Amino acid sequence: MKAADSHEAMERMLSAYLDEELTQAEAQRVELHLQECASCRTALDEMRRIQQLTAQIPFHQPPDAALEAIEQRLSVQAPRRGGWALLVIGIAAWIVYGLVQVLRHPRWPTVPELIAAAVVIGLLLLFVSVLRQRLLERPHDRYRRVKR
Numbered sequence: 001m002k003a004a005d006s007h008e009a010m011e012r013m014l015s016a017y018l019d020e021e022l023t024q025a026e027a028q029r030v031e032l033h034l035q036e037c038a039s040c041r042t043a044l045d046e047m048r049r050i051q052q053l054t055a056q057i058p059f060h061q062p063p064d065a066a067l068e069a070i071e072q073r074l075s076v077q078a079p080r081r082g083g084w085a086l087l088v089i090g091i092a093a094w095i096v097y098g099l100v101q102v103l104r105h106p107r108w109p110t111v112p113e114l115i116a117a118a119v120v121i122g123l124l125l126l127f128v129s130v131l132r133q134r135l136l137e138r139p140h141d142r143y144r145r146v147k148r
Contacts, residue, residue: 006033010040018047091124 010033016022017030034041098117102109109117138144 007037007040010037011043014040014044014047018044018051088127091120091127094120 010030013022013026013030017027020027022030034044
């Protein structure tokens with residue numbers, strides 16, 4: 001490995017070294033390099049100063065109302081609820097359509113129809129079982145009223 005390549009690699013590792021994210025072997029390589037390289041020592045000292053200065057910046061906690069408003073705007077709950085609603089409506093519409101077709105044209109179902117029905121019924125049973133479990137656990141969920 002060339003000395004320039006090694007120097008560039010060490011420069012890229014300085015931040016991780018400062019944050020103690022390197023393995024022991026990598027940290028030792030950086031320490032050995034720092035003993036020989038004044039520019040990397042200077043860069044590391046500057047990083048330490050920046051780290052100390054940013055640690056001194058006071059962080060003001062926003063009011064709970066502002067956090068809740070942001071959470072409502074960015075919430076994934078609304079799209080998730082919409083998705084579940086569309087899924088349930090789609091499954092219900094598919095079942096109604098299937099029943100209408102069976103009543104209008106009584107015949108034995110084909111294999112693809114049986115497979116599709118099995119998939120839909122399986123998904124419906126999974127949905128109902130998850131919903132039932134969530135409803136049974138809801139009264140006992142000790143974190144239900146915890147606000148973020």
